[in-house]
Amino acid sequence: MATCKECKSYFPLEENPDKGDCVRRVVDPRQEYYQSKPVNASDDAVKCASFAKK
Amino acid sequence: MAQAALKDTSVEEFETRQQWWWAAEKKRSGRLDYLRKAIWKKGAIGGLYAPGVKVDLERAQLQTRKARELEFSNDAYVIKFARMIAHILDNKTIFITDHAQLAGYTASLPHTIGWDPSCASILNVEVYNDPTAIPEPADESQKIIQEVNAYWGGKTDLDRMMPVFDMEDLMKMLSGSIGWGVPLARGGYSSKDYEYIMTGKRAFQDIIDELDRKIDEGDEMTHAPGATPETTDMYDKLNNWEAMKITLEAGIRIARRYARLARIIAENFEEDPVRREELLKIAETCERVPAHPPRNLQESFQYDIFIQMMSRTEAIEGAWPSRPDFYHGPYYDKDVNIDHTLTKEEALDLVGEFLIRAAEVCQFKPKWTREGLQGIDGTWVWTIGGVDAHGNDACNDLTIALMQAARLVRVANPTLSFRWHPKVKDEVLREIFECNRQGLGYPNMRNDPVLIANTMHWYGHPIEEARLWANQACLSPCPTTKHGYQPMRMANATANCAKIIEYVLTGGYDKVVNMQVGAETGDVTRFKNFEEFFDAWTMQMKTIFSILVRAVNRARTLAPRLTPRPFLSGISERSIESGMDTFEPSLERGNAWITAFTWVENIDSLAAVKKLVFEEKKYTMAQLKEALDANWEGFEQMRLDFVRNAPKWGNDDDYVDDIMIRCLREAAKFSRELKCPSGNSWPILPENVSGNIHYANIVGALPNGRRLGDALYDGGISPGPGLDKKGPTAVLKSCSKIDHITDGRAFLLNQRLSPTQLAGEKGYQLWKAYIRTWADLGIDHIQFNMIDDATLRAAQKEPEQYQEVIVRVAGYSAHFVDISRKTQDNIIQRTIHGLG
Numbered sequence: 001m002a003t004c005k006e007c008k009s010y011f012p013l014e015e016n017p018d019k020g021d022c023v024r025r026v027v028d029p030r031q032e033y034y035q036s037k038p039v040n041a042s043d044d045a046v047k048c049a050s051f052a053k054k
Numbered sequence: 055m056a057q058a059a060l061k062d063t064s065v066e067e068f069e070t071r072q073q074w075w076w077a078a079e080k081k082r083s084g085r086l087d088y089l090r091k092a093i094w095k096k097g098a099i100g101g102l103y104a105p106g107v108k109v110d111l112e113r114a115q116l117q118t119r120k121a122r123e124l125e126f127s128n129d130a131y132v133i134k135f136a137r138m139i140a141h142i143l144d145n146k147t148i149f150i151t152d153h154a155q156l157a158g159y160t161a162s163l164p165h166t167i168g169w170d171p172s173c174a175s176i177l178n179v180e181v182y183n184d185p186t187a188i189p190e191p192a193d194e195s196q197k198i199i200q201e202v203n204a205y206w207g208g209k210t211d212l213d214r215m216m217p218v219f220d221m222e223d224l225m226k227m228l229s230g231s232i233g234w235g236v237p238l239a240r241g242g243y244s245s246k247d248y249e250y251i252m253t254g255k256r257a258f259q260d261i262i263d264e265l266d267r268k269i270d271e272g273d274e275m276t277h278a279p280g281a282t283p284e285t286t287d288m289y290d291k292l293n294n295w296e297a298m299k300i301t302l303e304a305g306i307r308i309a310r311r312y313a314r315l316a317r318i319i320a321e322n323f324e325e326d327p328v329r330r331e332e333l334l335k336i337a338e339t340c341e342r343v344p345a346h347p348p349r350n351l352q353e354s355f356q357y358d359i360f361i362q363m364m365s366r367t368e369a370i371e372g373a374w375p376s377r378p379d380f381y382h383g384p385y386y387d388k389d390v391n392i393d394h395t396l397t398k399e400e401a402l403d404l405v406g407e408f409l410i411r412a413a414e415v416c417q418f419k420p421k422w423t424r425e426g427l428q429g430i431d432g433t434w435v436w437t438i439g440g441v442d443a444h445g446n447d448a449c450n451d452l453t454i455a456l457m458q459a460a461r462l463v464r465v466a467n468p469t470l471s472f473r474w475h476p477k478v479k480d481e482v483l484r485e486i487f488e489c490n491r492q493g494l495g496y497p498n499m500r501n502d503p504v505l506i507a508n509t510m511h512w513y514g515h516p517i518e519e520a521r522l523w524a525n526q527a528c529l530s531p532c533p534t535t536k537h538g539y540q541p542m543r544m545a546n547a548t549a550n551c552a553k554i555i556e557y558v559l560t561g562g563y564d565k566v567v568n569m570q571v572g573a574e575t576g577d578v579t580r581f582k583n584f585e586e587f588f589d590a591w592t593m594q595m596k597t598i599f600s601i602l603v604r605a606v607n608r609a610r611t612l613a614p615r616l617t618p619r620p621f622l623s624g625i626s627e628r629s630i631e632s633g634m635d636t637f638e639p640s641l642e643r644g645n646a647w648i649t650a651f652t653w654v655e656n657i658d659s660l661a662a663v664k665k666l667v668f669e670e671k672k673y674t675m676a677q678l679k680e681a682l683d684a685n686w687e688g689f690e691q692m693r694l695d696f697v698r699n700a701p702k703w704g705n706d707d708d709y710v711d712d713i714m715i716r717c718l719r720e721a722a723k724f725s726r727e728l729k730c731p732s733g734n735s736w737p738i739l740p741e742n743v744s745g746n747i748h749y750a751n752i753v754g755a756l757p758n759g760r761r762l763g764d765a766l767y768d769g770g771i772s773p774g775p776g777l778d779k780k781g782p783t784a785v786l787k788s789c790s791k792i793d794h795i796t797d798g799r800a801f802l803l804n805q806r807l808s809p810t811q812l813a814g815e816k817g818y819q820l821w822k823a824y825i826r827t828w829a830d831l832g833i834d835h836i837q838f839n840m841i842d843d844a845t846l847r848a849a850q851k852e853p854e855q856y857q858e859v860i861v862r863v864a865g866y867s868a869h870f871v872d873i874s875r876k877t878q879d880n881i882i883q884r885t886i887h888g889l890g
Contacts, residue, residue: 011318021311023318026149029106031092031164034323035149036315 005041008052012041024050072809072845074492075464075858082462083399085153086406090463092151094165096416096431097467098424099872103167108189109181109418110166113367114202116142117172122205130290132635136297136620138172139368140304148308150315155332155352155404156411157312157340158359160366168417170370171202173241174212178203180420187418211617212238219608223601227546229567231752232553232598234426234651234745235545237605239613239637243373243433243527243543244365245645248534250627251361252381257347258302264630265299272633291633298624305364305621306345313340351401354385355408361625362415368621370417372427372545373527374434374468377534378408380442383450390451398455405452406459413465423545428744428877429868430467437524439482440473440502445521447477457485461492466860466867471525472497473505474829483825487818490838491809495862498837499825501794505531505834508795512725512737513643528866529741529770529800529835532645536627540645541619541636544609547602547736550745552652552753552766555659557594558587559682559757566752566762573597579676584668591660592720599648599721603728603736606646611731613637644734647799648725651745652766653738654703656717658758658774661710662700682755685762697759704773706784711791714771718797725798740770741802742864747877765880769864770802775883782807782824782887790831800834802864806886809840820889837862839881846870846882 004010004022012020021036045051060076068077079087095104120141124134147162161168167187171178181187181199188195207213215237216224227233235242250256272292276285313336320333335352342349343357358381365371386405389396396404416431427433438456442448460470472486486497509520509531519538523531532540553564553572562572575590609617614635623629623636634641666672673692681689701710721738728736746766754762758774767774771789778785782805789803812821828836839862849856853871861870861881870878 011322021314021318023315023322025323026163028163028165030094031088031151033149033151033164034315034319035147035163036311036318037147038145038311 002045002051002053003041004039004043004045006053007045007048008054009050010039010041017041072493074461078462078464078858082406083403085403086410086462088153089151089407089410090465092164093410093414093465095872096167096414097427097429097868097872099429100874101421101425103184103187105186106165107187108166109169109184109187110161110163111169111189111195111198111202112146112162113142114169114171115198116145117170118202118205121172121209130293132293132297132618132620133300135618136300139621140300142367143304143308143364148311148315150312150319150333150336154407155336156356156359156407157316157336158356158363158411160363160415160417164414168366170240170417171206172210173238173370174210174236175203175207176212176236177418177420178206178210181418211240212236214616215609215612218612219605223604226569226571226601227605229564229569229571230422231564231567231571232550233546233602234422234548234550234748237544237546237609239542239544239609239617240369240619241372242545243375244369244371244541244622245375245524245526245532245539246361246365246534246622247536247539247626247628248377248381248524249522250536251625252358254347254384257344257357258306259345261624261630262299262302265295265302265624268295268630268633269299288633294618294620294623294629294633294635297618297620298629301364301368301621302624305360308364309340309344309360313337316340348385351382351385351389351396351404354382355404358382359408359411362412364621366415366417368619369542370419372419372423372432374412374432374436375524375526375532375534376434376436376468377438377440377524378436379438379450379453379456380440380448383452386452386455387450402455402459402462405455406463409456409459409463409465409468412468422748425748426744427866428747428863428874429872430866432467433528433743433866434468435471435525435528435866436468437471437473438497439475439478440523441475441477441521443518443521447475447479449478449482453482454485457489457497460494460496461489464494464858464860466869466872469495469867470497471500473500473502474825475502476829483822484818487821490840491812491817493809493841494860495837495839495867498835498862499828501829501832501834504794504832505800508799508834509533511795512799513645513734515643526645528743528864529802530645530647530739531800537642538645539626540642541622541626542610542613543646544606547606547646548649548651548745549598549602550652550749550753551595551598551650551740552655552749552756554591554594554598555656555756556754557598558590559679560754562594562597565754579674579679581675584664587663587668588660588716591656591717595721596724599724599728599736599738602648607731610637610639639731642732644730644732646730646734646736648736648738650721650738650740650770651742652749652753653740653770654767654772654774655753655756655758655760657703657710657714658700658777659756660713660717661702662696662757662759664713665700665709666696678757682757685755686759693759693761696757700758702774702777703771704778704785704788705780706787711788714788715791715797718792722797737799739799739801741800742766742768742770743866744863744873744877746864747874747880750876765876768880768884769804770800772802772804772884775880776885778885782889783827785887786828786831786833789833794832794834803833803836804839804862804864804884805836806839806884808886808888809842811888812840824889839884843882843886846878850875850878
């Protein structure tokens with residue numbers, strides 16, 4: 001099972017690598033930006049359309 | 055405009071054609087141009103959100119999940135609520151836009167609108183029923199909304215408050231005929247204790263340290279031998295302090311999440327070394343604030359954005375009380391003039407971006423609110439200029455930079471509101487004129503000496519505090535001080551005043567909503583003279599105002615317990631000191647007011663009745679009633695008589711102007727009888743936002759000749775469109791008969807001036823002399839539209855070519871293409887005055 005930890009977008013917290021941020025680049029019709037959302041290293045990434053293995 | 059045409063036309067050519075929006079686009083920096091065009095337009099158009107703008111479901115889900123988790127916790131409600139806020143801040147998606155130097159947004163993504171599901175079920179139902187704003191895939195989103203709504207049903211603030219209101223009053227308010235909001239303490243206009251939090255003396259970590267001391271002392275006291283009423287109170291205080299601390303700590307954590315994101319982008323994605331440095335500066339900034347006081351302009355702006363973002367996570371704020379030049383000005387001065395760490399151009403980029411960051415803020419609001427605030431999300435009326443606590447001119451270089459940046463980014467929200475006083479320098483006045491001449495519709499002008507006296511008169515604020523006022527919403531000054539700031543002004547004390555005169559004629563029965571709303575003042579056809587008619591008017595006025603005020607007073611009294619605001623309390627000296635929630639009425643002097651929508655219809659109607667019915671006896675009251683009952687249909691000649699041959703407000707005609715003064719003084723007298731929970735008065739404030747259009751189909755035919763469906767007059771004391779026949783000085787003279795200190799809280803006056811006449815130095819000198827006359831006459835407010843009819847009509851025909859044309863609607867500005875056709879027509883109908 002793919003997990004967030006294996007994804008290129010996963011950036012672990014230094015103080016607790018089991019937790020981290022999913023950081024992705026987004027291009028919407030008006031602007032480009034980077035977004036960040038807290039995730040757990042072990043979160044299921046099977047259904048994540050943005051999953052990209054490290 | 056096609057890019058080639060834009061490129062081939064010079065700034066000067068655009069300016070000669072008065073196409074200020076194209077000139078601005080060519081003049082602003084690449085960064086500002088990108089950020090300005092990156093904004094998702096959030097203001098509703100015709101009551102609907104723009105295509106692509108969607109409700110943010112993430113926050114609603116985060117809050118609901120945490121609320122479920124805490125449901126059976128033994129914690130006090132205020133602590134549970136603080137934990138919900140912290141959970142949202144810790145887990146929401148955040149973003150940093152390319153080229154941006156500032157970060158922080160109320161919702162999760164740039165195109166989303168924040169939705170707080172804990173405020174009111176009637177709001178949640180609107181989310182469910184708004185297909186245009188529900189994110190794709192719709193089925194999945196509907197399911198989420200259903201689940202969220204099912205949880206909050208019966209648990210929202212308003213649901214919990216409803217049973218404690220008087221049901222009859224509540225039904226009258228919710229009928230939508232006399233008021234414009236709900237008595238909700240977490241939904242309205244929050245002033246803030248900027249003197250405590252924005253003066254660089256302290257920031258969140260300092261307050262947390264203070265809270266720790268308070269909690270330790272309180273804990274010790276509750277466990278020492280003895281038991282007194284103070285001990286009992288201390289348990290509540292400990293809960294409040296703990297809740298404040300939870301939210302402030304969460305505020306520091308989310309800032310550090312932004313810092314971390316900026317570092318991740320800089321170290322892993324960004325290839326441009328200049329942008330990499332900017333990202334590292336963002337990281338450094340967000341590591342510094344809000345934990346610690348800002349050290350430079352970027353940190354100061356970022357600090358403010360974080361405070362606003364957190365406050366809007368805690369409540370739905372419909373206004374943005376602010377005094378940016380006063381509180382950020384010292385940092386501008388330090389960076390630009392003393393340390394030279396920023397050039398003026400770099401500073402202008404930051405100032406412009408600060409305006410843009412505010413422009414994109416939006417929280418989901420019900421459709422009736424959106425209709426009343428066409429084209430914007432709320433009234434972000436930022437106050438600039440004025441004096442300091444000692445009466446010295448408070449204008450600084452940032453005052454000017456804000457106006458210059460406003461002309462470059464041309465956002466409709468925030469708008470600027472200038473506190474004029476006799477010591478204002480010519481260079482500042484020129485900037486104000488230039489903004490107005492370039493069609494922004496702002497800054498509006500506020501007469502500082504008058505409003506300081508007014509603030510002292512109505513609420514007893516000491517002069518040093520009264521001088522520190524900022525607009526709490528569109529027009530009402532509120533000191534940003536410990537006991538002066540008002541944590542929430544609820545929108546439902548907004549009276550649709552045209553109903554006062556309508557109810558005189560119907561004996562209080564509302565034919566639009568089919569219920570008895572007003573007082574039973576009897577059969578109007580039996581009134582023998584104007585005095586009896588006026589007595590009935592007074593009774594209807596008192597009845598409507600009382601219904602609205604009773605509900606606000608009730609909600610405000612219960613708010614500390616039922617709907618607390620731990621974050622807002624946490625940035626308020628009086629709450630830190632006392633351990634009481636910011637809503638506790640005994641901690642403030644009070645700054646309540648009744649917004650009087652659709653006021654002037656009363657005056658023109660009373661004048662028409664007095665003259666044509668009671669004095670000239672040209673028509674009987676029965677005939678008038680019959681015509682009004684028929685919505686003037688079949689009575690067109692008679693209607694025209696009431697329009698043309700009755701005196702109209704705004705022409706320096708004592709006959710009708712005396713009626714205005716009499717009505718205002720009756721209201722002012724009654725304002726003193728009405729009391730807010732802090733024990734202070736409820737003065738009225740005539741203005742409209744877009745209420746004159748919203749109420750067009752709710753107010754019946756009136757004796758001023760208006761029919762059901764016709765737009766109502768546009769401003770608080772503005773004459774009816776096209777009815778001010780005697781020029782701008784006559785308008786000012788009529789308005790000057792009002793005592794702007796004691797007759798009410800503030801009075802909105804719209805004026806249209808000719809852009810052609812105001813061109814060049816001569817135009818400036820004419821305008822300056824006009825402003826001097828306005829100030830000398832003691833009028834508290836004036837604002838201008840300086841766009842000609844031809845441009846506005848062209849914008850109606852080819853809206854895509856005029857996307858950036860801004861107009862002054864009422865207490866706010868909006869892009870002309872974003873307001874309804876009816877409002878557009880109403881603005882065009884306003885009389886264009888020539889000066890001199």
